[in-house]
Amino acid sequence: MYISGIGRTKFGKLDMTLHEMMVESVQKALDDSKTDLKNIDAIFVSNNLSGLNQGQLHLNSLLATILKLDIPIIRVESTCASGGVTFYNSLFSLSKFDNILVLGVEKMSALSSKELSTNIGTTSDKKLDQKQGFIFPAGAAMIIERYEKKFGNVMDELALISLKNHNNGNLNKNAHFFGKEVNLEKIKNSKKLVGKLRLYDCSPVSDGSVSIVVSKNKKDKRSVKIKSCEMSTGPISLSLNPGTSMPAVKKAAKRALDAADMKITDIDVIEIHDGYTIVELITMEDLGLCKPGKAPGMIRKGKTKLKGAIPVNTDGGLKANGHPIGATGLAQIYELVTQIRGEAGKRQVKAKTGLAHNIGGMVGSCVVTVLEGN
Amino acid sequence: MPYVCPGCKKTWMHELKKCIRCNKELKETKPKKLKVMHCIKVIIPSLKHPDVPYYVSQLKDEHGNLYFKKSEEALKPGEILDENN
Ligand SMILES: [Zn+2]
Numbered sequence: 001m002y003i004s005g006i007g008r009t010k011f012g013k014l015d016m017t018l019h020e021m022m023v024e025s026v027q028k029a030l031d032d033s034k035t036d037l038k039n040i041d042a043i044f045v046s047n048n049l050s051g052l053n054q055g056q057l058h059l060n061s062l063l064a065t066i067l068k069l070d071i072p073i074i075r076v077e078s079t080c081a082s083g084g085v086t087f088y089n090s091l092f093s094l095s096k097f098d099n100i101l102v103l104g105v106e107k108m109s110a111l112s113s114k115e116l117s118t119n120i121g122t123t124s125d126k127k128l129d130q131k132q133g134f135i136f137p138a139g140a141a142m143i144i145e146r147y148e149k150k151f152g153n154v155m156d157e158l159a160l161i162s163l164k165n166h167n168n169g170n171l172n173k174n175a176h177f178f179g180k181e182v183n184l185e186k187i188k189n190s191k192k193l194v195g196k197l198r199l200y201d202c203s204p205v206s207d208g209s210v211s212i213v214v215s216k217n218k219k220d221k222r223s224v225k226i227k228s229c230e231m232s233t234g235p236i237s238l239s240l241n242p243g244t245s246m247p248a249v250k251k252a253a254k255r256a257l258d259a260a261d262m263k264i265t266d267i268d269v270i271e272i273h274d275g276y277t278i279v280e281l282i283t284m285e286d287l288g289l290c291k292p293g294k295a296p297g298m299i300r301k302g303k304t305k306l307k308g309a310i311p312v313n314t315d316g317g318l319k320a321n322g323h324p325i326g327a328t329g330l331a332q333i334y335e336l337v338t339q340i341r342g343e344a345g346k347r348q349v350k351a352k353t354g355l356a357h358n359i360g361g362m363v364g365s366c367v368v369t370v371l372e373g374n
Numbered sequence: 375m376p377y378v379c380p381g382c383k384k385t386w387m388h389e390l391k392k393c394i395r396c397n398k399e400l401k402e403t404k405p406k407k408l409k410v411m412h413c414i415k416v417i418i419p420s421l422k423h424p425d426v427p428y429y430v431s432q433l434k435d436e437h438g439n440l441y442f443k444k445s446e447e448a449l450k451p452g453e454i455l456d457e458n459n
Contacts, residue, residue: 118421133423133444195414239442
């Protein structure tokens with residue numbers, strides 16, 4: 001299985017409807033794949049919140065209407081892991097089809113923060129979390145507290161993660177924060193939202209869409225091989241996972257690396273789902289980049305920067321590239337393909353292989369994908 | 375609140391009638407003591423929780439079951455909440 005085309009919109013507060021964003025990313029992915037919609041056998045749509053945010057469900061049929069198609073179109077939802085889970089699902093269909101398109105889209109910016117916070121909250125457990133006022137930033141703040149209790153202070157390192165991702169995002173013209181100068185002082189002095197969690201430890205509210213064309217056979221030398229894509233699930237409520245590690249992440253990563261017959265040290269570039277900076281930090285440990293408690297040291301040494309031993313979130317990650325929920329997992333794939341093809345411009349790193357980590361909840365669903373170039 | 379299977383002793387935090395593994399009827403248990411593990415101050419309002427700040431604590435009962443609890447006042451980590459009082 002090969003990725004033959006990628007397309008995306010810019011991420012951020014966009015003056016575009018769901019429809020317009022979908023059409024733009026689809027068109028760009030088809031152009032990149034040098035193919036036509038008539039060669040696409042099926043489409044998989046990833047979205048989380050259109051039912052609540054726009055009052056619009058049945059996106060698969062909406063897409064059929066917009067694109068004037070009657071092929072199978074399937075919509076998948078798995079909160080922030082929607083993109084990864086949709087990608088995972090779509091690959092099974094290649095036993096039947098030759099070329100498919102995987103599309104992710106989210107429109108988030110048009111709502112008040114109260115409405116949006118409520119809508120996003122529906123992806124946590126209604127009884128265990130929502131009723132008790134639990135919100136995801138509180139989960140991130142709890143993980144920070146636990147991590148510090150176990151391994152010592154970490155807020156300086158979290159600020160360095162944020163800074164790295166903003167620096168990378170400033171080299172990515174499609175990123176939400178492109179062109180916005182963010183320095184360490186701004187990050188450290190940003191408003192505390194919950195516990196020690198600062199505004200600049202959190203990913204922004206973004207709109208955006210990404211499309212990926214996946215083909216059974218290799219098309220040309222720009223095609224990138226899907227070595228593996230594996231998934232694991234876990235409890236919906238963070239209350240049921242009181243540690244500083246995410247079991248679903250460890251399992252999905254092991255499954256994906258085993259299926260690819262690779263070790264984490266064989267990977268050249270990584271996309272980590274940094275919805276919160278603490279998640280990037282603990283995921284470095286869960287992926288096996290270092291032992292538990294050692295990620296802060298790696299951050300201080302700059303090992304995950306563009307010129308470091310293992311670059312993480314070269315596109316800016318969720319933090320600076322943005323987090324249009326349904327599109328996020330596919331944006332990670334987009335970046336890995338761009339890096340592996342050697343088309344990442346100023347943020348280019350040396351990469352033949354890449355790994356994407358996409359999570360939903362903390363962590364209720366996790367997809368890990370491994371890609372390899374020629 | 376936790377529901378325990380008398381057969382396999384597995385615990386659920388959701389109200390279910392029967393154990394999916396043993397088909398035995400689940401029994402609801404009432405925790406006696408809840409230990410405060412963390413307490414986090416929330417200042418982000420949502421439609422269902424418009425009044426901020428409030429606090430969300432992670433609690434653990436004597437059987438190791440875990441819960442979140444909302445409160446208006448901060449709870450002290452390490453504190454034991456006696457559910458009999
Ligand atoms: Zn049982």
